[in-house]
Amino acid sequence: MVALAFLIPLGLVVQQLARERALADAERQTAVVVAVLTVTTDPLSIERAIASTGGPAVTRVSVHNLGDEGTEIGTGHARPGDLSRAADQAAPVIAPVPGGESYLEPVDLGSGRTAVVEVFIPESELDNGVAGAWWALGAVALGLIIASVWVADRLAAKIIMSARQLAGAAGALSEGYLDVRIDPQGPRELSEASFALNVMADRIMALLSNERELVADLSHRLRTPLTALRLDAETLDDSQDAERIRDAIAALEVEIDKLIRAMREPIDAHSPTPDRGERADGAAASTGEEGCDVAEVVRDRMMFWSAVAGDQERECKAIGVDAPAPVTVPKSELAAALDALIGNVIRYTPQGVPFEVTVTRREDGYVVLRVEDGGPGIPDPEKAMQRGESQQGSTGLGLDIVRRVAVAGNGTVNIGTGALGGASVVIVMADADPAPKEEPSPSRWLVGRLSREPSERRSRWKKA
Structure with a gap:
């Protein structure tokens, strides 16, 4: 519709231009004859002037009421009434005639005499090139309509495809197919909806x-x-x-x-x-509890585990639990991690193997909780830290709980060989109330040092 509204006026303009062009040619021919009439009314001179205009239009020029005798030159087409009207108005007149139009221009010959110069314009001249223009404009209109229909069809198909894909994915997701994903495409709104669904x-x-x-x-x-x-x-x-x-x-x-x-x-x-x-960083989720005192947690849990160790003739010690060591980890989470470590010692080391739990509050802003035993150790620490992996036939979740607690405390975990000759699991957590420090040390350097530094207890346990 937009194309038609644009092309129809354009076709009318082309038709009007063709008519104005034909009238302009007729006016040019009339001007030649008028120039001669202002000088002489000699018929022979006028015929020569008409012939000088050249072309097929020569036969279409005529002069009416020339001289006293009312002589006429050429073949006229206009009606007498139109000729009289042009002479009375003393202005050019365009009169419709059979087969076209006549351009009538009056010429004052003096002494009350007036001649009218007529140029016949056939319909073929008035419509010259208009038919071809209409065909061309019609072809353009048809092409625009076909192109617009094709584009609209493609756009509609794309929108419908995107909408169907979105609806299908939403339906599949509602039925439990959680692996369904959509390639965002189509209009912006549908693309954003598809991305949101993914x-x-x-x-x-x-x-x-x-x-x-x-x-x-x-x-x-x-x-x-x-x-x-x-x-x-x-x-x-x-x-x-x-x-x-x-x-x-x-x-x-x-x-x-x-x-x-x-x-x-x-x-x-x-x-x-x-x-x-669990948080996105792998830390244990907050349970609503605030931080805790590591030393207090160790004292509480060692009261339970010391009884179990006594039944198995294990020597156990809690070192460094007299001074407070605050961290940001909830008490229940830290207790679960400590139980997992000590439970592993009880379960996977022979009876009589000693273990100890040490709490150290460092001056560089970290609290260290270390659990060591005199058992066979952990042959592949990296694999042991992977969730669900176990080298002893267990569920493989204990050390993962420890890792998540360490991450929640803004720290890390290190597994190595301790002073007792067996496994040493070191949990480093940020101090909740650190003392001012001048040169902080990286936590990884701290963990490596703690896992390697010698202890005075080494010789004591070996003697035992």
Whole structure:
């Protein structure tokens, strides 16, 4: 429609220009004859003047009422009334005649006499080139219509395709196909909606993955009291009740192991599963608790583990727990990490192997919690730090809990060989109330030094 509204006026303009061009030619021919009439009324001179205009238009020029006798030169086409009107008006007149139009221009010959010069303009001259222009404009209009329809069809198809793709992805996501993603395309609004849907799907996957890991972590924490119950059950007599308690504890351990392994399975994109409370940086999520005193946590947990160690004839010590060592990690999270480390010592080292827990508050703004044992150590520390990986047949989550607690405390973890000859796990956390320091030391240098520095206890434990 826009093309037609533009091309129709353009066609009319072309038609008007053709008519004005024909009238201009007629006026030029008339001017030659008028110039002669102002000098002489001799018919022969006038015919020569008409012939001088040249071209096929020579036969279309005529002169009316020439001289006293009313002589006429050439073949006229205008009606007498039109000739009289032109003579009376003393101005050019354009009169319609059969087969075209006549251009009439009066000439005052003096003595009250007036001649009228007529130039006949056939319709072919008035419409010269107009038909070709209309055909050309029609072809352009048709081309524009076809192009606009094609472009509109392509745009509509693209919009419809993008909308269908978005609707299909949303439907698939609602049915549980969490692996569905869309290539953002189409108009800006649909592209932004597709991108938002991809982000939402990724977030859902992350939330479900974190939920599963949270369940696995909570299940892993249950293993600590179960270990204590199992050890206590072993001290019971061989009565039927004691056997029943041991069987129940063993069954519970099996169920917890199944739960942990089930939560470690990859998320099926078609079966939404639960988000572990973990920040994007891998730290343990906040539980709403504030920081804690590392020394206090060690004292509390060692009261429990010292009884277990006594039953297994293990010598255990807590060193550096007399002075406060504040950190930003919640107490429950730090206690869980400490239980995981000591639980590993109890479970995976022979009975009688000593262990110790040391708390050090450094002047460079870090608090160090170190757990050492005299067992066989950890042969592949890097693999041991990977979540779900274990070299002892366990769930492989204990050290990951330790890592996340260290990250939450703005610190790090180092595994190496300690002063007792076995594994040494060092947790470095930022001091919650650090003293002013002049030259802070990098935490990695601190961890490396702590894992390698000699201890006066080394010789004491070897003597023992």
